[in-house]
Amino acid sequence: xxxxxxxxxxxxxxxxxxxxxxxxxxxxxxxxxxxxxxxxxxxxxxxxxxxxxxxxxxxxxxxxxxxxxxxxxxxxxxxxxxxxxxxxxxxxxxxxxxxxxxxxxxxxxxxxxxxxxxxxxxxxxxxxxxxxxxxxxxxxxxxxxxxxxxxxxxxxxxxxxxxxxxxxxxxxxxxxxxxxxxxxxxxxxxxxxxxxxxxxxxxx
Numbered sequence: 193x194x195x196x197x198x199x200x201x202x203x204x205x206x207x208x209x210x211x212x213x214x215x216x217x218x219x220x221x222x223x224x225x226x227x228x229x230x231x232x233x234x235x236x237x238x239x240x241x242x243x244x245x246x247x248x249x250x251x252x253x254x255x256x257x258x259x260x261x262x263x264x265x266x267x268x269x270x271x272x273x274x275x276x277x278x279x280x281x282x283x284x285x286x287x288x289x290x291x292x293x294x295x296x297x298x299x300x301x302x303x304x305x306x307x308x309x310x311x312x313x314x315x316x317x318x319x320x321x322x323x324x325x326x327x328x329x330x331x332x333x334x335x336x337x338x339x340x341x342x343x344x345x346x347x348x349x350x351x352x353x354x355x356x357x358x359x360x361x362x363x364x365x366x367x368x369x370x371x372x373x374x375x376x377x378x379x380x381x382x383x384x385x386x387x388x389x390x391x392x393x394x395x396x
Contacts, residue, residue: 199240203229256304256393265313265385267294267372275372275385282313285374285383290319292383293373298325301394302364308391309339310352311372317345317381324371325355325390327363338368345381352391362392 203226208215216222265283267275271293275283285292300306311323321343328335338355354360370388377383 199236201233203233256395258307258391259301259394260389260391261299263296263298263370263388263390265296265372265387267296267385269293270295270371271373283372283385285377285381288379290377290379290381291374292377293371295326295369295371296388298368298370298388298390300362300368300390300392302362304362304392304394305360306338306355306362306390306392307360308352308354308389309341310389311341311343311349311385312387312389313343313349313383313385315343315345315347315349315381315383317378317383319377319381319383320344320375321377321383321385322373322375323385323388325368326371327359327366327368329363329366331365342375343383352389 205226217224219225264281265275266277266281267283269275271291273286273289273291273293275292275294276286277283283292283294306325309325313321315321323341323343324337325339326335327338336359338359339353341350341353343349368390372385374381374383
């Protein structure tokens, strides 16, 4: 990135010669013209520093830093049946239930863009496991699903998924959380969540 900031001095000192030059205020070689040129150069230098400072401030104000947050699946129950949380911090569908639903909060900065969301775990049997990154206004209202990941039974968990551009911006007036729930599961199905990752670009 080029800012085109430069400085070309106008003052060039011409040495006085003893017993030849007379010290004077006026004239082409007098003190006045010399100090006027120095003053003009110093003024130009000052303006260039102002330009550089403004350019650096503008860069700092719009700098984006890529970050990520790892979330343990310590899911609070939000339905008729919750997840079992192990000492290792893993969430499992109870073996005596055909469903599980829970949520965990996500801490994000007040400005930036969400770039990706991923869930880790295993899913076997006949049912599916859905994991949603959700946004809701602090004042309440309907929640907005930002990204949904669907884990198919007996398959590897899906790769990282990015939100639609219209949903990617981080809303400082909203809270974010992850909701995990089973879909069409049987009692004997095994579903385990081991962690989540939310990636974002933070604007400073």
